[in-house]
Amino acid sequence: MRRPESTDGFDDLIKSCRQQHDALKAQLEQGRDRLLEIHSNGGEKAQALAESIEEQDDDTSLIAFSMNLFDIVGINQDDRGENLIVLTPSDHMLVPDFPGLPEDGCTITFERDVALSA
Known part of the structure; x- marks a missing residue:
């Protein structure tokens, strides 16, 4: 955008930004779901880790x-x-x-x- 008054390519820029925004938003949502899944489903692994730490405490x-x-x-x-x-x-x-x-x-x-x- 060499000329600020020109709108050439502006629609393409907006479209590209929207696509990147949507992709990042989807990645964040997947990451959040993954964290919730680990937290709520960490049962066996979390229990094994807690037991290992407790053994080391003794x-x-x-x-x-x-x-x-x-x-x-x-x-x-x-x-x-x-x-x-x-x-x-x-x-x-x-x-x-x-x-x-x-x-x-x-x-x-x-x-x-x-x-x-x-």
Whole structure:
């Protein structure tokens, strides 16, 4: 459209835009239907996933690994009960900065319910 006053090709442009709009709208509707289908019909897969997560929640190997790592690196650990541990940097750390550990420390938990309630 080199000349704004010209209407040549305008009808074709409108037709093309309408076709693209209709195609995108159909794709969105199909996608939405797919999401509803997964949500309402995810029964067996969703149950299997939930059971797998629950089994991993009972596994204490992550806790043992993490506590051992904190000991080796030299991170102070203060058990605050209620499944909470306060981690703070010490003067005897192997590395000057531990990724994700702020200078004033942080509180962690290995319990999903505690983490989600915070």
